[in-house]
Amino acid sequence: MRFILDEAEKIICAAIFLGMTAIGFANVCVRYLTNYSLAASEELLTNGFLLLTVFGAAIAARRGEHLAVTLLTDYLPRGLRRLLFLIATALSVLLLAMSAWFSWQALVNLIGNGMRSYALQIPAWYYQAAVPFGFALIIIRYLQYAWKGRRDPDDAPLELPDV
Numbered sequence: 001m002r003f004i005l006d007e008a009e010k011i012i013c014a015a016i017f018l019g020m021t022a023i024g025f026a027n028v029c030v031r032y033l034t035n036y037s038l039a040a041s042e043e044l045l046t047n048g049f050l051l052l053t054v055f056g057a058a059i060a061a062r063r064g065e066h067l068a069v070t071l072l073t074d075y076l077p078r079g080l081r082r083l084l085f086l087i088a089t090a091l092s093v094l095l096l097a098m099s100a101w102f103s104w105q106a107l108v109n110l111i112g113n114g115m116r117s118y119a120l121q122i123p124a125w126y127y128q129a130a131v132p133f134g135f136a137l138i139i140i141r142y143l144q145y146a147w148k149g150r151r152d153p154d155d156a157p158l159e160l161p162d163v
Helices: 002-006 008-034 039-063 078-113 130-151
Strands: none
Touching (some): 002 008, 039 130
């Protein structure tokens, strides 16, 4: 059970990617064999990319691998670098919390207005349902990374790289 909790976003990304690969492959086969296309494949693949991006961001947050410009912070004293790291963490969590809240509001709106998807005619909120939880997972993983960096400064981007 611990493995599933620790690696949830990797498992989700693997399942989404496997499903997207199968759908894309099936669409190519159908297109070449029958000169028709699976209309729903575009809808499924587009929404799959959305989910893959959100849960992939959680993987990057846990590893501390989001893009960062450290040109100036690399030359700051250790104490100031640590303070800047904490400020950046707080601002990142605020942005992610706002993203989770707005995506939750979009989900509630989709449920309320009864909008349906264009190809499969299923409720459109099915595609949106995982997005707020994905943002919440990014917050959790980012805070895990920040906590690890607070306890072990050598494991977070607080030190100058050895050259």
